Amino acid sequence: MVLALPGPVTAAPHPLAEGWEYRWGDSPLGPDGVPEWTRAEAPGDWQVIGFPSNPPNREGREQVWFRVPLPEGSWQEPVLYIYSVDIIVQVYLDGKQIYQYGTFDEQGRGRFEGWPWHAIPLPEDFANKTAYFRVFSDYTDIGLWGEVAVIGQSELVLFLLKESLNALIVGGVALLFALLALVFAPLQGDRKSLASLALFALAAAIMLVAESQASLLLLYQPLFWDYLAAGSYYMLPVALALMLAQWLSDHRPRLITLIWQCHLVYLVVALGLALTGLVDLSSTFPVFDALLLVSLLGMTLVLAQRYRDLSNEQQLLVIAFGLFAGLLIVDMAVAHGYLPWSRVPVSWGILAFLLAVVVISLKHYARTQRALKQLTVSLERKVAERTARAEALARREQARVRMLTFENEKNRVLGDIITGLQDCLSLAQAFGLLVQNLPDLCSPLRGALYRRRSGNLFDRLTLWGVEGERSSLPPRLDERTGVPLPSSVPSAAGLTDGESFDRAVTGHLCFWMNVESVDEGVVTEAVVLLERDGLFESEESGYGMARLFTALDQAIQRIGITLSSIALREELQKFSYEDALTGLKNRRYFDQLFEHQCAVAVRSQMPLSLLVVDIDHFKDFNDTHGHEAGDCALRAIAGVLHRQFRESDIVCRYGGEEFVVILPGAHTADARERAETLCRVAAKTPLLFEDKTLAPVTVSVGAASWPESCTSPEQLLTLADQALYRAKHDGRNRVWIHGGQAA
């Protein structure tokens, strides 16, 4: 028993710690209706007891009397303060009932009406008088409970407030907790855990306030506060077990689930029965306490088993839980009289538990903040990376669009070049066109076009984009420039790797323009060298350069193919104008050219002569030496003709053993002289055939000149032919000039 009140000082509270006696049973009433046991002289067996609670040998009895002498002292408005009574009481002094709590029936029984504190007003002359207490209880405990003291009315209020202070403060803190947890529960990930914490804190707050003695100062409704205290008290194990279930969510023991379910059911059933009047609220406490004891032990057992599996934070909570549970058990033991009465600081256990939660929550908060910070940093980094990727993609896309536009433009230029080339009759004409248009195709790259002159030597045909002096592109290409020569590069088309070109010509792009001819097969007819600086300097340069290179390579291959067809056509054309046996121009060529030369002569008023040359007795020669020898003779005379006349003269085989020579600008005298020389040289030219030297053949020549022989140059052939006839007729191996004489 702890009486927290100060010692017996006048005007100070005086605890009634001594002189208590008890007596089982109920007093008979005297004729005046006053219980006889309130008279001092009444016979009876009063037993001494340390404190008027739970006298020994109860044996199911529900009625007991206590008495105590009241102390001396002077108090302002003295009251007899009793913390509480199990469960109803009447107080007598001087044979008069001075107080009653609860209703006693005729059998001296009554119902539970709450556990309020009692302030029993005392008359002024109470000193040294004996106070009698008639108590009824069908509860486990019987008698007075807590402090019993004489105290002044105003001191009592202060005393009650002081005693309740702890509970009120902790209750307020717990209520704040509950509200915070309820507010944050919907926002946090572990909302079940927070919700059960909120439930615990709320139940603890209500319990502490409802159980505090100050609550009755606010509202003197003992049963209301007791129901509130009971409900919140019964809710505590539900909230506790729910919290444990959350902590052990990985391996939630069924026992924990069973505990909170049982307590919830008990709460509803007990309060329901008490509220409907089927049982007294007081009688629900012992059962609950027994259940709570079992539950606490069960929870402790589960936690002890799982203690090692728990995190440090959970272990801290378990320790706080242990403290709280221990205080609860002590409180129960005090309440049921197993331990002497004292104020058990259950509120401190609740506070410790809540503080542990605060510490952990703050730690969690700090950790969450750190994680959030890290998440923010990593998100920002990711956003930056994605932005950079998107920008790079956009730049690449822009470059691709530029490239496509560039390629489209180049394809158009290439198309024009190919169309132009298809109209060309000769390679010379084709290269003329390339000189004009290749810069367009290759721009903005600076470069030059080289054409093979002979062997491995290439002449620069054109240069674009740079001043000649400052160009790194050489005027000629040969082995010394480092450009791979056609003979050492079997297939330029196979080289599609820019690096190969780098190795070939450092700093330049080099393209081979291959042309296929009947005579020589595939030869590199031209080389295009491009300076690679200045274009696609961005990060996509590798990509752009590779595409550009591929596009140009394909374009130049197409040009090469087109040039090949021009070369072929040129060769075919050459063959159609050339006599295969002698290599001289043929009659078709003569016909076209003679007409042209006639026109030129008339236009330029330059003289024009024509010789018709015929081998004499060629039939006999063939017959004598054979046709092969005849061919040999034809080639020999062709050679003489080729050597005897100038570049500007045109020598053609007219057919069979007959030749014609057009002499632009030659008068009759010139024609005569040249024809006579021809006759002489032919007659002296030995014929080598199959290691034999045959006798030379002679030729007869008929000649005619414009304007001496005729008015129109077109008449020259007829006139020269007539002259030839005269030369033959006159004996052959001679020259006959039309309109003149034989030579």
Ligand SMILES: Nc1nc2c(ncn2[C@@H]2O[C@H](COP(=O)(O)OP(=O)(O)OP(=O)(O)O)[C@@H](O)[C@H]2O)c(=O)[nH]1
């Ligand atoms: N071997 C060879 N003989 C040819 C060729 N073209 C024509 N001839 C021959 O040339 C001969 C021409 O004979 P003719 O027209 O009678 O004249 P000719 O024998 O030269 O007598 P003249 O012209 O009067 O001196 C024929 O026998 C032809 O077969 C040729 O390409 N090769």
